[in-house]
Amino acid sequence: MIRLGVIGYGQRMQCLIGGSSGMGGSMKVAMPDLKVCAILDPDVAGVKTRLPEEDREAKFYTDFDEMMRVERLDALAIGTRCHQHTLYAIKASKLDLPLFLEKPVSINMEQAIELEYAFENSKSQVVVSFPLRFTSILQKARRCIEERAVGVPQHIMAHNYVSYGMVYFEQEYRNYQITQGLFVQKATHDLDYMMSLMGSPITRVAAMATRGHVFGGTKASGLSCSKCGETETCRESPYRRKLSQIPTYDDHLCPFSVDCGSPRTGMNEDSSSCVVEFATGAHGVYTQIFYARKDAGRRGATVSGYEGTLSFDWYKEQLRLMPHFEVGGGTFNFPAGTNHFGGDLTLALHFKDVIAGKAAPITSLANGLRSIYTCLAAKKSSEEGAFVDVRQVGAVPSRAR
Numbered sequence: 097m098i099r100l101g102v103i104g105y106g107q108r109m110q111c112l113i114g115g116s117s118g119m120g121g122s123m124k125v126a127m128p129d130l131k132v133c134a135i136l137d138p139d140v141a142g143v144k145t146r147l148p149e150e151d152r153e154a155k156f157y158t159d160f161d162e163m164m165r166v167e168r169l170d171a172l173a174i175g176t177r178c179h180q181h182t183l184y185a186i187k188a189s190k191l192d193l194p195l196f197l198e199k200p201v202s203i204n205m206e207q208a209i210e211l212e213y214a215f216e217n218s219k220s221q222v223v224v225s226f227p228l229r230f231t232s233i234l235q236k237a238r239r240c241i242e243e244r245a246v247g248v249p250q251h252i253m254a255h256n257y258v259s260y261g262m263v264y265f266e267q268e269y270r271n272y273q274i275t276q277g278l279f280v281q282k283a284t285h286d287l288d289y290m291m292s293l294m295g296s297p298i299t300r301v302a303a304m305a306t307r308g309h310v311f312g313g314t315k316a317s318g319l320s321c322s323k324c325g326e327t328e329t330c331r332e333s334p335y336r337r338k339l340s341q342i343p344t345y346d347d348h349l350c351p352f353s354v355d356c357g358s359p360r361t362g363m364n365e366d367s368s369s370c371v372v373e374f375a376t377g378a379h380g381v382y383t384q385i386f387y388a389r390k391d392a393g394r395r396g397a398t399v400s401g402y403e404g405t406l407s408f409d410w411y412k413e414q415l416r417l418m419p420h421f422e423v424g425g426g427t428f429n430f431p432a433g434t435n436h437f438g439g440d441l442t443l444a445l446h447f448k449d450v451i452a453g454k455a456a457p458i459t460s461l462a463n464g465l466r467s468i469y470t471c472l473a474a475k476k477s478s479e480e481g482a483f484v485d486v487r488q489v490g491a492v493p494s495r496a497r
């Protein structure tokens with residue numbers, strides 16, 4: 097049996113761990129002998145509604161140290177909201193336990209630096225939750241690039257037209273104090289896979305963001321559709337969304353509320369973009385848009401070099417390879433994968449190997465830190481209107497402080 101402890105058993109952990117509740121369940125599929133034995137989460141009643149039958153005997157704790165003193169765990173998963181990841185990961189760095197850590201690993205520079213220092217001498221093997229890296233399409237793209245199908249990669253153009261972007265304005269994700277905006281919350285995935293494909297860290301960023309043009313506004317704090325008199329006309333009401341065949345909850349918070357914040361006090365972006373420079377001297381661009389709907393959803397990248405161009409999109413489930421000089425390109429189709437295009441399941445299988453000591457983390461803490469340092473540089477650049485150098489992992493060891 098694999099004894100798992102969970103810090104923050106919310107929706108993401110429910111979906112990822114799963115079990116007989118029928119929710120997603122990549123970890124339980126990859127590790128049928130996995131059992132959630134200990135949980136640290138203040139919302140005991142809420143967690144109990146999410147726990148599958150076979151994990152109902154899990155013991156609840158209110159204190160991390162006590163949980164670790166009492167339990168003999170094989171692995172730990174941190175699935176709290178973004179602002180608490182670093183706090184618990186630093187506590188976990190003192191243990192010799194395989195750790196599954198949700199993204200973003202930190203939400204600000206102070207946290208990220210403390211996290212990096214905490215793990216300098218840690219024995220804990222950390223797998224950061226970047227499922228896109230484990231999808232079949234991305235793995236194929238990486239293989240093509242490693243086999244020099246495009247030559248030396250010189251440029252990457254990545255995009256994410258998020259068709260469910262409303263969640264960042266009508267759910268708890270709109271709380272800017274927790275997310276610190278969508279470079280930190282969302283782009284952390286994309287900037288990570290971009291560095292993986294280009295085989296190089298990003299060293300410099302110039303970014304722009306548009307806030308408060310589409311979502312946010314002056315509607316009352318706490319307003320939800322069920323309390324609003326405008327559901328016949330508002331295109332975000334469940335009624336109108338259903339007429340437009342847009343997936344929706346039967347009630348939700350107003351995405352035009354003051355609770356979304358403001359450009360002055362801080363709020364999630366309607367869209368944001370960055371130009372990035374890699375250590376190799378190659379460069380690229382990334383754009384994310386949060387008001388796209390239905391078939392406008394797309395996520396993927398185009399990587400090019402002198403020898404060829406490679407293009408893929410997770411929503412289209414397709415990768416195209418276009419050699420510039422030779423014959424032999426083509427289109428590769430991939431089966432539709434659930435839960436992050438199938439990435440969650442392969443990520444869970446990888447965590448199984450890390451727990452068993454058979455593999456070193458592919459999405460390691462260094463990858464998580466490299467990504468968040470880049471996200472924070474993009475955020476800063478968008479705020480200051482200037483190029484920002486990206487702090488590099490290991491650049492300043494703690495003993496040099």
Ligand SMILES: NC(=O)c1ccc[n+]([C@@H]2O[C@H](COP(=O)([O-])OP(=O)(O)OC[C@H]3O[C@@H](n4cnc5c(N)ncnc54)[C@H](O)[C@@H]3O)[C@@H](O)[C@H]2O)c1
Nearest residue numbers: 103104105106107108136137139175176177178198199225
């Ligand atoms: N990797 C991915 O693709 C992916 C996908 C979705 C969400 N996420 C990440 O997962 C995280 C959780 O998102 P969610 O939607 O499950 O949120 P959620 O609110 O459903 O879950 C958070 C859980 O943490 C608990 N919690 C609150 N305070 C706590 C504390 N002090 N100590 C321990 N637990 C505490 C809450 O009670 C809740 O059960 C976010 O950081 C999000 O970015 C990652």
